[in-house]
Amino acid sequence: EDKVVQSPLSLVVHEGDTVTLNCSYEVTNFRSLLWYKQEKKAPTFLFMLTSSGIEKKSGRLSSILDKKELFSILNITATQTGDSAIYLCAVRNNYGQNFVFGPGTRLSVLP
Amino acid sequence: GAGVSQSPSNKVTEKGKDVELRCDPISGHTALYWYRQSLGQGLEFLIYFQGNSAPDKSGLPSDRFSAERTGGSVSTLTIQRTQQEDSAVYLCASSSSGGATGELFFGEGSRLTVL
Numbered sequence: 001e002d003k004v005v006q007s008p009l010s011l012v013v014h015e016g017d018t019v020t021l022n023c024s025y026e027v028t029n030f031r032s033l034l035w036y037k038q039e040k041k042a043p044t045f046l047f048m049l050t051s052s053g054i055e056k057k058s059g060r061l062s063s064i065l066d067k068k069e070l071f072s073i074l075n076i077t078a079t080q081t082g083d084s085a086i087y088l089c090a091v092r093n094n095y096g097q098n099f100v101f102g103p104g105t106r107l108s109v110l111p
Numbered sequence: 112g113a114g115v116s117q118s119p120s121n122k123v124t125e126k127g128k129d130v131e132l133r134c135d136p137i138s139g140h141t142a143l144y145w146y147r148q149s150l151g152q153g154l155e156f157l158i159y160f161q162g163n164s165a166p167d168k169s170g171l172p173s174d175r176f177s178a179e180r181t182g183g184s185v186s187t188l189t190i191q192r193t194q195q196e197d198s199a200v201y202l203c204a205s206s207s208s209g210g211a212t213g214e215l216f217f218g219e220g221s222r223l224t225v226l
Contacts, residue, residue: 004153041200042115042217043154088153097161098144098170099215101154 002027004102006089012108017079021105023089024071031092033065033072034099038086046074046087079109113137115218117203123224124193132188132221136205143186144204144215145178154202160186193225 003026013019025033032050036043047056049065049072056063060079065072076083086104116135124130136143145157156170160180171177175193180186190197200222204215 006153036215041202041220043202043215044217045214048214090154097142097159097167098156099154100156101146103151103153 002091002093002100004089004091004100006087006102006105008105009103010106010108012110013079014110015080017109018075018077019079019107021074021076021087021089021107022071023073023102025089025091025102026070027091027093027100029094030067031094034090034092035063035072035074036088036090038088038104039084043088076107079107081109081111083107084109115203115205115216117201117218117221119221120219121222121224123226125226126195127192129189129191130193130223132190132201132203132223134186134188134203134205134218136184136186136203137207137216138184140205140207140216141183142206143180144206145186145188146202146204147199148202148220149199157188157201190223193223195225198223198225 005024007022032048034048035046047063052067060077063074086106088101088104090099090101092099118133141162143160146154148154158178159167175191178188200220202220204217206215
């Protein structure tokens with residue numbers, strides 16, 4: 001059974017700090033790993049990673065995948081209060097079409 | 112529509128009653144997913160529709176849960192004889208390519224409370 005573990009489950013930082021969120025996974029026949037941001041109810045897409053070692057970057061957010069060690073990290077530099085959200089990691093295999101989500105990391109950025 | 116639309120946004124029901132949750136995906140999106148999110152938890156996969164193919168129902172937790180998608184567009188998730196453990200936010204998502212690009216577009220969800 002495919003499985004996604006995220007850590008920490010909760011994190012409180014101050015504006016300007018840099019944070020690293022972790023996602024480890026077990027999946028049969030890996031296809032892709034995805035990061036989503038959930039502020040209220042609807043998660044929004046951040047990144048999709050399929051290859052090891054290639055960093056994806058969008059503004060202050062970046063992510064990288066290690067397919068050998070089966071994990072990914074999401075970095076947020078110079079955090080802002082608007083970064084406060086739940087960050088969800090999901091994996092997908094080549095057999096089915098569903099995305100298996102982790103429990104999420106709840107990030108709180110204090111002013 | 113401009114985005115994925117779900118209704119009702121909130122539903123309070125009594126244990127044992129049936130409920131129907133509706134999802135109207137983005138126009139033209141062939142893939143539609145239902146997820147359930149309990150308080151403080153991640154997203155639990157329920158069911159997936161892709162075009163005219165048979166749906167992947169592998170995530171439905173019991174035979175009280177069913178879903179259909181009429182005309183390849185609107186989907187309805189039905190929960191019969193609701194139980195308190197069914198209380199959760201039910202999220203619907205759609206995609207234009209079965210999620211091949213990774214981008215699922217989520218609705219705002221239907222929050223179900225079973226008393």
